[in-house]
Amino acid sequence: MERTLILLKPDALQRGLCGRIIARLEDRGLKLAGMKLMRMDMAVARKHYEAHVNRSFFVGLAEFMTSRPIVAIAVEGKNAVDVVRGTMGATDPQKAAPGTVRGDFGIDIARNLIHGSDSPEAAERELAIFFKPEELLSYERETDRWIIES
Numbered sequence: 001m002e003r004t005l006i007l008l009k010p011d012a013l014q015r016g017l018c019g020r021i022i023a024r025l026e027d028r029g030l031k032l033a034g035m036k037l038m039r040m041d042m043a044v045a046r047k048h049y050e051a052h053v054n055r056s057f058f059v060g061l062a063e064f065m066t067s068r069p070i071v072a073i074a075v076e077g078k079n080a081v082d083v084v085r086g087t088m089g090a091t092d093p094q095k096a097a098p099g100t101v102r103g104d105f106g107i108d109i110a111r112n113l114i115h116g117s118d119s120p121e122a123a124e125r126e127l128a129i130f131f132k133p134e135e136l137l138s139y140e141r142e143t144d145r146w147i148i149e150s
């Protein structure tokens with residue numbers, strides 16, 4: 001079963017949308033494996049967004065991500081990385097489909113509410129930034145038995 005990292009960005013907390021976003025992840029069938037309310041510092045921002053540090057938007061992105069609390073969430077599920085990316089919608093909320101988090105709640109690419117790892121390798125790397133191994137819990141749900149591995 002795949003795990004991935006989700007960050008609810010400062011705009012999600014400022015707007016009081018965490019519950020509604022988490023509900024969509026649970027509705028999808030994803031299992032919560034870890035969750036913490038935290039403040040991202042600049043060192044973590046540089047590490048987490050290491051692929052973007054030289055991009056023009058990085059300074060604004062890092063300033064925003066470190067400005068106010070975020071929620072870090074680990075979820076588990078079949079193809080969790082792709083499922084979360086689909087539930088999030090396109091990076092630019094203007095282009096994100098209705099029915100996605102960004103397509104329903106966003107309008108500005110710099111305030112797009114949610115981060116999700118973009119590959120299983122990225123998920124593993126990013127989960128290790130935000131969670132110690134013992135902070136990620138494995139537990140059985142009856143519905144897990146209904147999942148057919150393909």
Ligand code: UDP
Nearest residue numbers: 057061090091109110111112114115116118
């Ligand atoms: N971003 C931005 N301006 C851009 C591109 C990206 O502000 O032109 C921000 C946006 O918050 C995005 C984050 O940088 O979520 C990381 O960009 P990425 O391309 O990884 O998008 P994501 O994986 O979040 O969809």
Ligand code: MG
Nearest residue numbers: 115116117118
């Ligand atoms: Mg990305």
